[in-house]
Amino acid sequence: MNRALNFNAGPAMLPEEVLLEANKNWLNFNGTGMAVMELSHRSNEYEEVHEKAQVLLRELLSIPSSYEVLFLQGGASLQFSMVPMNLLTKESTGNYILTGAWSEKAWEEAKKIGQTFISASSKEQEYKSIPNIINEISEDAAYLHITSNNTIYGTQWHHFPSNEKVPLVADMSSDILSRPISMENFDLIYAGAQKNLGPSGVTVVIIKKELLARSNNSLLPTMLNYNTYAKHNSLYNTPPTLSIYLLKLVLEWAVRQGGLEALENKNKEKANILYDAIDSSSHFYVGHADKKNRSKMNVTFNLDNQELANRFLHQAKEEGFIGLNGHRSIGGCRASIYNAMPLEYVHRLAEFMKKFRNLS
The missing domain is CATH 3.90.1150.10 (Aspartate Aminotransferase, domain 1)
Incomplete structure (x- = not known):
């Protein structure tokens, strides 16, 4: 069968090797007589998949042990709300750099939850560029949020902002795993999987353990608190098991590519x-x-x-x-x-x- 010349922005094409491997195990994963999506998420067979995906992601991105790797649902769009819900306080402000539609959406959601501040924007230039200068970071900044790659406008951060005093949060949905990054420069990275990591359905969150203390809020809904996922290894409830399995296969493929x-x-x-x-x-x-x-x-x-x-x-x-x-x-x-x-x-x-x- 001829494969489509698929240039979709997302969900995007997956490596053919990955699809063939998944197809080979579709009805009988590792001799269980079940497909991956039929396995209990508490079973040894699935937990091995889960752990391997985390290990591979840590290896490929050089993620230190001082970070948690979480698997969530809801896509990057849910993270637009979860980031401020977990990191903003009444005394602090979420700082945003606007470089396109997705950073605007993240900022709009944050405004519903707490104080926000636009540190820089290229909207007046029709989002044709990344701002050269960060105008200002508020003195009470809880974090600085960026979108690393802008799928609609075709722009990308090639050099990331640095401010050791303010946690850097990045939506990397569309370019995670596409290049090496210095993980220590970021305090929280989130990414919907459906472009470089795997199929839609799973969202990866990489967060410094230091930041988890901020989300230790008993008033937060359980499923919107990062600590819930960190304490239960992203297995508090049933995770998107098939998506995580395919994520693991994509990560193995990335290793084979070099x-x-x-x-x-x-x-x-x-x-x-x-x-x-x-x-x-x-x-x-x-x-x-x-x-x-x-x-x-x-x-x-x-x-x-x-x-x-x-x-x-x-x-x-x-x-x-x-x-x-x-x-x-x-x-x-x-x-x-x-x-x-x-x-x-x-x-x-x-x-x-x-x-x-x-x-x-």
Whole structure:
């Protein structure tokens, strides 16, 4: 069967090796006579999967023992609320840097829970860039929140803000596992899995143990308190077992690729191919993001007019390309090239872009 040329922004394509491995064990996992999603989450067979996923994530991201690794549900969107619910107090303020729609949503949710402050924003520049300067961090800052990669606008943080006095919180849903990071620079990272980590259904939270004391609030609903997951190894209730199993398979695949440095080099190569197709097109294709802030995960671009863009997307679909429509809020085109995207598919898209330009 021919696989789709799947450039969807999320849920995104998974490595074919992972899907084949899951398919092999679909009806009979490790001789149990059951599928993974049929196993008790208290069984030894499932707990081994659970523990292995945590260990692999720690190894790949070099997560120190001073951090907890949690598996939650609700996606990154629930974390927009959980972060301020756990970290904000009446005496403190959540600081936010706005770089796109998802950071705006995180900020909007935090405003419902406590005091917030916008430390920097590129909204006036149509979110084409990452702010060069953080205008201010409030004196009573509980944390500084960023979105590391912006799927809609195609921008990405290449150098993270640093302030040792203020905990740094990052939504890394769309670029976690795509490059090495210095884990010690972050106090809390959260990520929905459905782009680089696995399928939708599981959300990874990596949090410094020091921060857990802030969420030790008896008034918080049990399932919205990070301590609940930390104390029970993310097994307080039934976790998304199938998603965590597939997460484990993706992490094993990442190890076989050579780890984060190898994945980063591959992602740079893929991004360079598409950005070269844009930059060498004599403005036939125009990138949305400023060059210095371009994303290695989501390549966003526009054509001269909507009619031409519609024709491009229609012909691309006829050629087998899926998911190249830009987000409905800004239109245009977008190619999402996460870890699992084969280099061959990117070459084929670049060739199609050149052919379409030459024939238009």
